[in-house]
Amino acid sequence: MATADIPEDLKYTAEHEWVRADSGTVLRVGITDFAQDALGDIVFVTLPQSGVEIQAGEPCGELESTKSVSDIYAPVSGTVSAVNGALDANPELVNSDPYGEGWMFEVEVSGPEALDGLLDAAGYRAVAEK
Numbered sequence: 856m857a858t859a860d861i862p863e864d865l866k867y868t869a870e871h872e873w874v875r876a877d878s879g880t881v882l883r884v885g886i887t888d889f890a891q892d893a894l895g896d897i898v899f900v901t902l903p904q905s906g907v908e909i910q911a912g913e914p915c916g917e918l919e920s921t922k923s924v925s926d927i928y929a930p931v932s933g934t935v936s937a938v939n940g941a942l943d944a945n946p947e948l949v950n951s952d953p954y955g956e957g958w959m960f961e962v963e964v965s966g967p968e969a970l971d972g973l974l975d976a977a978g979y980r981a982v983a984e985k
Contacts, residue, residue: 876967897918
């Protein structure tokens with residue numbers, strides 16, 4: 856896998872979600888390039904509703920591809936503060952731009968310690984290369 860497929864500025868889960876911490880306690884979540892490639896063409900996305908509490912490691916949504924249906928796992932615990940409504944009409948954004956327009960939802964967490972259990976790019980690269 857090419858290094859460019861795993862941005863250095865993100866945190867990751869072993870279940871192939873990424874987390875971007877741009878603005879304090881609000882974290883943006885999506886799936887990795889590796890995951891979208893493994894799933895194939897995404898045809899439908901089910902996301903958690905805004906205002907819902909999610910728990911780290913628990914399923915909180917689904918991705919339906921031409922190959923299968925896969926759970927989206929919450930990378931952190933917190934309250935969903937926004938969802939990417941563009942995915943309703945354009946689920947293929949997950950395939951074409953997984954780290955940009957294909958983001959899935961945002962989570963409000965209590966503080967930066969929410970990221971403590973996540974992998975850095977090198978750690979995720981080791982998981983993805985297995």
